Structure formats: C-alpha cells, structure tokens
Amino acid sequence: MANKIPCMKVNEAVNTLTVCYEKIVKSNLKFKDMPSVMLWGPPGIGKSQLVRELAQQIESKTDKRVNVTDVRLILFNPVDLRGIPTSNPEKTLSVWLKPKIFDMDASGEVVNILFLDEISAAPQSVQAAAYQITLDRIIGEHKLPDNCIVIAAGNRVTDRSVAYKMPKALANRLMHIEIVPDFDSWCEWAVRSGINDKVISFLSFKRDYLNEDDLTSDDLAFPTPRTWEMVSNILNNVSSDMKFAYPLICGLIGSGPAIEFRSWLKIYKDLPDVESIFLGKEKRVPKDTDKLYALVNSMISYARDCNDVKKIANSLEYANNIPADFGCVLIRGYQSISEEFAKDLMKIPAYLKWLNTRGKLLNGIVR
Numbered sequence: 001m002a003n004k005i006p007c008m009k010v011n012e013a014v015n016t017l018t019v020c021y022e023k024i025v026k027s028n029l030k031f032k033d034m035p036s037v038m039l040w041g042p043p044g045i046g047k048s049q050l051v052r053e054l055a056q057q058i059e060s061k062t063d064k065r066v067n068v069t070d071v072r073l074i075l076f077n078p079v080d081l082r083g084i085p086t087s088n089p090e091k092t093l094s095v096w097l098k099p100k101i102f103d104m105d106a107s108g109e110v111v112n113i114l115f116l117d118e119i120s121a122a123p124q125s126v127q128a129a130a131y132q133i134t135l136d137r138i139i140g141e142h143k144l145p146d147n148c149i150v151i152a153a154g155n156r157v158t159d160r161s162v163a164y165k166m167p168k169a170l171a172n173r174l175m176h177i178e179i180v181p182d183f184d185s186w187c188e189w190a191v192r193s194g195i196n197d198k199v200i201s202f203l204s205f206k207r208d209y210l211n212e213d214d215l216t217s218d219d220l221a222f223p224t225p226r227t228w229e230m231v232s233n234i235l236n237n238v239s240s241d242m243k244f245a246y247p248l249i250c251g252l253i254g255s256g257p258a259i260e261f262r263s264w265l266k267i268y269k270d271l272p273d274v275e276s277i278f279l280g281k282e283k284r285v286p287k288d289t290d291k292l293y294a295l296v297n298s299m300i301s302y303a304r305d306c307n308d309v310k311k312i313a314n315s316l317e318y319a320n321n322i323p324a325d326f327g328c329v330l331i332r333g334y335q336s337i338s339e340e341f342a343k344d345l346m347k348i349p350a351y352l353k354w355l356n357t358r359g360k361l362l363n364g365i366v367r
Contacts, residue, residue, distance in 0.1 A: 006178065009180060013179060015057075025062045039151065039179055044226030074118045081099060095141070116150070188332075196236050204297060277315055
C-alpha cells in the first residue's frame with residue numbers, strides 16, 4: 001500500500017491481536033481502550049479466516065465464549081445501520097429500532113466481535129456511518145456493549161476489486177494492518193483445518209501458486225488461499241477423480257495452475273503406501289524431491305485422523321530415515337495438527353530420538 005503501515009502474516013496478526021485482547025480481558029479493562037482494527041489485503045488472502053482464528057484463540061486464552069457478528073457493509077445503507085424509525089408509546093417522538101447487529105450478549109462470560117467486512121467496498125455514505133461505530137462504539141441511539149471488539153476489513157484500491165478510497169476521518173479512527181500471504185502460516189492452518197493433502201503438497205513444492213500477485217491480469221479465476229480451500233473442498237467432498245474435477249478446479253484457480261496441479265498428482269502413483277508406513281511395514285524412501293513433498297504431506301494428512309499411538313510411532317521411526325529437511329517438514333506438520341497432538345508426541349521415543357539428532361534443524365526449516 002502507498003501508506004507505510006505494518007505488514008503481517010495471518011498467524012502473526014492473530015498472535016499479536018490475541019495478546020492485546022487477552023490482556024484487556026484479564027486486566028478487567030474495556031475494549032474501547034483498544035483502537036478498532038482495520039485489516040487490509042487482496043481478495044482471498046484470509047482476512048475473514050483471520051477473524052475466526054482470532055475468536056478461537058481468545059476463547060482458548062480467556063475461557064470466554066466468543067460470538068462473531070459478521071456484517072458485510074457493502075450490503076448496507078446508512079439507514080440499515082441506524083435502524084428503522086417508529087414512534088414512542090406516547091406518539092410524541094420518533095425512536096429507532098435497534099438493528100439485529102447490535103443485539104449482543106453483554107454478560108461477563110462473553111466476548112463479542114463486530115466484524116465490519118468489505119468496509120472499503122461500501123459507498124462513502126456507509127463508511128461515514130461507520131465513523132461512530134469504530135471510534136465511539138455507537139451509532140445514533142444504539143451503543144455497543146463494553147465486551148465488544150470492533151474489527152474492519154477490506155481490499156485495497158490497488159487490488160482492482162470494488163473498493164473506494166477510505167475517507168481520512170475514518171482512517172484516522174482505525175489501527176491499520178496489511179495482511180500478506182505466507183506459505184508457512186497458511187500450511188499450519190491447512191493442516192489443522194483438514195485441507196486436502198494433495199493441495200498442501202503441491203503448494204509446498206510450488207509456493208508461488210499460493211496467491212496470485214499479478215494485479216494487472218484480467219483473469220477471473222486465479223489462485224488465492226481462498227480458492228485453494230475451494231479446490232480442497234471439491235477433492236474432499238465432490239470427487240478426487242481429476243477427469244471429473246479438473247474443469248471445476250480450472251474454474252477456481254485458472255488453467256495454468258490447474259494444468260500444473262493435474263500433472264503433479266501423477267506422482268502419487270509411485271509413492272510408498274502410507275498405510276504400510278504407519279503399520280511399520282514400509283521402509284522404501286523416495287529419492288525425488290517432488291515425491292518426498294507428496295509423501296510427507298500424505299503422512300501428515302494420515303496422522304491427523306490417526307488415534308493409534310503405535311502407528312504414529314512407526315511413522316516417526318520412518319521419519320528418522322528420510323532426508324533431514326523433509327523430516328523437519330513432517331515434524332512441523334505433526335506439531336501443527338493440534339496442541340494435544342503435539343503434547344502426545346513427547347511421549348513417543350522415536351519422536352524424542354528425532355529431536356535429539358535433528359531437532360536443531362527445525363528453526364532453519366525452509367519449506
């Protein structure tokens with residue numbers, strides 16, 4: 001962006017904001033003492049997902065229930081935000097009925113997040129109506145409860161999407177963060193979220209395809225974290241047969257990336273059987289880099305749904321025989337599955353053996 005504002009990866013923004021809001025909750029402060037946040041970034045970068053991740057982290061750190069109210073401002077006009085006018089019981093004054101978005105649980109066991117999405121795509125009259133919400137936490141007669149966090153998000157004017165330049169008066173009421181794509185943080189989220197292992201392994205090998213940076217292109221279908229999640233949904237829920245799925249995938253990420261993805265999938269035919277690895281029966285290790293990427297991510301996907309400690313231990317014995325850099329990818333993937341899974345790993349001798357012999361490499365991992 002033209003203005004010098006901080007750039008953060010999705011996980012960095014989640015972690016930073018979690019620390020801020022956790023401190024406010026545990027110090028019995030009010031959220032109005034924290035500036036409202038504005039998340040900038042290109043379409044599909046993961047701004048909405050960031051807010052959902054943030055809500056989960058706040059719940060985990062504070063033991064509060066977090067409710068997210070998602071308001072797409074592009075669908076609103078100023079009257080919608082203020083509510084519908086009606087008369088008071090005496091028929092002497094007009095009053096405004098509270099909009100549903102302000103109907104929040106104000107109890108001490110709850111944290112509310114008011115997420116004003118697509119704010120930069122809203123007409124300036126609607127953005128002007130958001131002034132009071134972002135700074136004073138009110139609009140007209142309606143007031144946000146003290147337990148409400150306000151976060152806005154939108155695309156940049158340079159993204160060639162529907163976006164209006166934000167008025168200075170509104171911009172000055174917000175704390176701005178630009179979200180930038182990053183494969184490592186996306187991969188950690190993808191492992192936790194059940195993204196298809198073939199998508200993860202392809203992007204491990206072709207990281208530039210995670211997000212399309214060419215803002216001058218007129219292509220309607222192009223790769224972003226959001227469209228790769230859609231590709232995963234097709235493979236997981238509709239069909240993994242590429243003869244059927246290819247045109248659908250092409251319509252999500254474009255023909256160029258889709259052709260390369262289809263070609264990549266052919267290497268899976270030559271991989272060692274993942275089930276046999278977890279049963280301790282398979283010892284063969286591929287030599288080709290592309291096959292190692294595919295195998296490691298297939299193992300991570302298998303481990304995510306595996307509750308058998310013996311099988312996990314067998315896979316870790318196998319990990320001690322694969323090249324160290326790919327062992328790092330595997331271990332990092334296992335650690336990302338969940339906090340509970342990561343803790344259980346510490347009980348497995350093969351995992352401790354790997355950490356003892358190769359653990360120093362983890363901090364220098366290059367995916």
